[in-house]
Amino acid sequence: MEVTTAGQFRVYRSPRDRDETLLLELPDDDVDWTDPTAAADAEDAFSPTYVPHDEYDGALGETLGMLEPGNVVDATLTWDDGNPRFADVAITDRTRFRFVGAATGLFDAARETWRAVEDAGEAMGSRVTYSTERDPNAVLYVFAKQPGARDLFEEFRDGVLPLDPLVGRVDEQADAPDAPREVFVMRPLDEPFVLVAIAFDKAGLFARTMRETYCDA
Structure with a gap:
């Protein structure tokens, strides 16, 4: 069964496989990271997802080829039997x-x-x-x-x-x-x-x- 999800993510290079990207889902914009309590909970606030970034065609493949660690993306993922793939991605921050x-x-x-x-x-x-x-x-x-x-x-x-x-x-x-x-x-x-x-x-x-x-x- 295929499921689609969307969110905003920070891009990391995957430590597991060079042909995949690690995405850390970003919390809501109203999180105040100057608050020490929020900063202390950071390790539990970001949800990781490992997504293959190879074998994509057209504009999607070009965008994925431009991703760098630190970028923020708005991404839509499709899940087939628990395995994610990119359906759409837009770079919103080129940090x-x-x-x-x-x-x-x-x-x-x-x-x-x-x-x-x-x-x-x-x-x-x-x-x-x-x-x-x-x-x-x-x-x-x-x-x-x-x-x-x-x-x-x-x-x-x-x-x-x-x-x-x-x-x-x-x-x-x-x-x-x-x-x-x-x-x-x-x-x-x-x-x-x-x-x-x-x-x-x-x-x-x-x-x-x-x-x-x-x-x-």
């Missing part, structure tokens, strides 16, 4: 997630943020960074690595720990709440923390510098 699993030469602002967290005796913290013109251009989040317990980098990359609560806080506070962001999740080789850097402007200097320094493109 991009980038994951760097072996970062070296981390920039000063990230290390300074971590030193402040250590001095405060905390396990995580954040700070806003500014351009040379003193305009806010990004927010940095640092999280203590947890060797032998959890790999936070992998949990962020695989959607186990959704990034939406962090992106949602930026959207609540930034001057352009609907602008596409660029999110860099980094596991430095020589630092005791995981970094999530959210560039306010995907086309801005901060995002471009991060791509050129730490990413292939």
Whole structure:
């Protein structure tokens, strides 16, 4: 029996199969991710669905070929005996997630943020960074690595720990709440923390510098 469902989803690369996409269904728009209680419940708020993205023709196939981790889509899925397929998809937010699993030469602002967290005796913290013109251009989040317990980098990359609560806080506070962001999740080789850097402007200097320094493109 075929069933059709529709919703809004954040796109992730599937950790299981390169020929499928991981979709995390987004909660209602009225969730306030600046509320610590809501953020704490994030792991239970996003429902994952694994959907094959190969063997589609026409406009649907072209759109699926353009999907990148971090995009938000409005999608309709058809379910045949419990197996989902895309029936329709539209990209509504071109925010991009980038994951760097072996970062070296981390920039000063990230290390300074971590030193402040250590001095405060905390396990995580954040700070806003500014351009040379003193305009806010990004927010940095640092999280203590947890060797032998959890790999936070992998949990962020695989959607186990959704990034939406962090992106949602930026959207609540930034001057352009609907602008596409660029999110860099980094596991430095020589630092005791995981970094999530959210560039306010995907086309801005901060995002471009991060791509050129730490990413292939």
